[in-house]
Amino acid sequence: MNNGAYLGTSGGPRLRGSAPVFTARALFKTYGTGETAVHALRELDLDISAGEFVVLLGPSGSGKSTLLNILGGLDAPTSGRATWRDHELTGATEADLTRYRREHVGFVFQFYNLIPSLTVRENVELVAEIASDPMSPDEALSLVGLSHRTAHFPSQLSGGEQQRVAVARAIVKRPDALLCDEPTGALDVETGKLVLAAIERANREVGSTVIVITHNTAIAGMADRVLRLGAGRIVGEEVNASKLSPEDLQW
């Protein structure tokens, strides 16, 4: 649509790609009213380019998840505007947002959100079945290094393995955007690295634009760009000259 009108007011330099895929302008998100009102986002502006790997840092309660959910079409801001390419994310109908998530977005959350009654392969197939140009579930599973566990149920896997299934499920549709909210929050270092490696491959090989929320500043080394949130605003931004591979991260 007319997202070009905001190009000039970009919040930061664009390292990869040219036009921003995600834009946010003056986003507010307020829970409740009056005395008890909580402002999760306050006049937040943001631009993210195609194929960019962005890490979002910030203290607990700073609004990271809220922002990610709005960009992923799961939540609506109280005011302001958010777009993805030519998709208007604010004010879109529920059906439009569903189609947006279905066609363009992959999610990975701290809790793996796998369907317990489906096997590993079936959890991935579930998404492949409704995607327009999916990779094969086995390919997605081999990208996360789980080709040998496809017939197991989630309850038979470790947390890290479950999280890698969640990543495979998110990338099987070759998502334009891969949104991850604390994907390593519940995992140890080595397992966390495996999961991050899977996310990184998606960014590199599928070309997904990736946003990762984390409390682990070490992970920021993987990013093209690191955004810091504080009290509902972007309070800092760093651009990494060179990205580290997950194996080289130290924490």
Add this chain to the structure above:
Amino acid sequence: MVKVLDRKVWRDLSAMKGQVLTIAMLLASAITVFVGAIGTYMSLLESRDRYYQDSRFADLWAEVERAPRSLLGPLSEISGIASVEPRVVKDVRIDWPASDLSISGRIVSIGRRSETALNKVTILRGSAIDPSKQNEVLINAAFAESWGIEPNDGIAVILNGRLQTFRVAGLAQSPEYVYGARPGSPLPDDRTFAVLWGGEEAVANAFDMEGAFNSLSFSVAPGSSLPRIVADLDRLLEPFGGRGAYDRTEQPSNRFLSDELAEQRTLALAVPVVFFAVSIFLLNAVLGRLVQAQREQIASLKALGYPSIPIGLHYLKFVGVICAAASVVGIVLGAFYTDGMLAAYRPFFRFPELAAHVPYWVPAVGIALSAAAAGSGALNSVRRVLRLRPADAMRSAVPGHTAKVIGVRLNARAKMMVRGLVGRPIRTLVTILSLALAVPMLVLGLFWWDALAYMIEVQFDRIERADAIVSLTDARPERAVYELAGIPGVLMAEGQRVVEARLRAGPRTYRLGLTGLLRDAELRLPRSEDLAPIDIPKSGILLTTELANRLGVMPGSLLAIDLLEGRRTSATIQVSGLVDEVLGYNAYMDIDELNHLMRQTGLVSQVSLKVDPRQTSSIWPELSKRPRIAGTTIKSVLLQIFDEKVRSIIIIAAVVLTTFGLIIAVGVVYNAARIGLQERAWELASLRVMGFTRREVSNILIGDLAVQAMAALPIGLLSAQGIVSLLLGLRENESFRIPAVISAGTFATSALVVIGAAVASGLLIRWRVDRLDLVAVLKTRE
């Protein structure tokens, strides 16, 4: 810490409003039916017992042609007889110009010492008669009310062929006519049958019975053997035309009342008890599943270190609040139900007072049983969860690989659905069973209409083909049939012979009017169970199935018959077949054979008529003018009474059961759907996050419900037929036999209601899925 859990009770209650409400309604329905039906039964029993006691209802009766008062001495000396009361009881006709139909009546003499008499006549309005006056009578309230007769009105009575006008002193009631049906008529018709009580002298004079009596009633010393006294009485009374003494079980009004109470016991008791049992099973299942759905919460409470008992108590409180609210509603509605039923019985059973007497244990038991069912449902689930180690409880079980078993390639969502069903087979079975039992809950209410329609068709169309049955004052030659056949508009007339008889098979006896039919009779067609007409045997006797059961005989058995009229002969005769009837216990034989047993030929005592329906307005008055007619039973009138009285009793029960059946069926289906959603909300929200549409997501759940409902329907329909047959098979009763007939319409309606409830619940699921809070789900793990 208990305080916090208490707050959770209220929060859970309000969070699950819909479910809590439907469960409470289910429970309230069950308690209402339980309290109402048992209350009705207990009230009828209590009213009867009190009335019989207060009015000194006799223990034994005997009728004779005529016996002198000098016989009273020897009678009272029979050991075991506590008191004897002689009376004159005669059939009369009432000359009541306002009525098209002939009105028959019975006049009973009352002595001067009527205050201490047996079968005390209670004056409801007006005053007692002055025994010194010859022209005063009391009249039964049922007849008086149906014609608007007031004390001091006049009434013309044909006594012994002479017309005499009496002053009505008062409206009265006696324990002998609680159920006031004219002899020979299966139903009480207040408009065409009157009971009159007159002064001893007046009645005796009218019938030339001074110093004599023709009817006796006795009270018996406690502990005496009735059969022995009956035998002694019969011996003493034989020379005076004794018709055989009989006790309360054969006293017509009491017999019908007992039968009706037996009917109540099975229908208004067994049906509600089954209804109640099914409801509390459903309650148990629904609450069990509701608690099961809180598995994670229970596990985390336990993981937090809460001991099992406070956790169990917490859920008991939750159930307790629901039970308490439902009990209050159930008791109040149950009281209304009792009052409604008793109001329907009042015109049927004439007790001076028919009030609710519901013992405290009835609601107490109803509530205790339902609370136990609800509590155990909840506690079982809590216990099952607590038995698990917290880690296991918080992790879901490994489901089986079922897709291959089914053999069809299913998509992942279909697999989710199938595994949801197959992976927890017990829960699925209980849900299917609960949904299935919703069907009989509805059928139990709806089938009454089918049964009534069937009863009316069979009894008043197939079996009884005559439009009117004229009873003659005494047995007369066949000429009487031709006389009636000659009335313009009478299309067909058939004579019958009815003789009062006692049937005996070993120790079992039954007294009835034994009917002799023409071999080729067309106006009364006894039928077999499959409704095929049964020929009247040349020799031998046909019994209704219930009568045969009561006497313990089968086709081929020999039966002793004591004829209680005329020469009082006895004979042994073979049971040649069984017939099925809805109304009454009956026995049929060939009219010639019966006359032969009476040592008579060619006599008839009643005449069945088929008439031109356009001419009834001239035929009925003509009949009431003819002499030697004791009374006429008109089918359309009988049908009307059946409709007014029997129907009203049945319909109240049916409406109540249907309404509550509906509430329960909807409640069960709704809860199955709601709990299904609750159990899977997290999964479904995850699917929504992944981009599945609302329709796709709700279809998983709706499919789940649909599969269970489809599995449930055939089970439900079969179990409905089974439950109804079982209930109606329990009964032994003679007033009317309600057949286990369930029409296709009733089945279809019940199934459609369940399907409808499922569809509505499906829409509700859709509505709920549309409102799933996706973001909230992401913050928790399952």
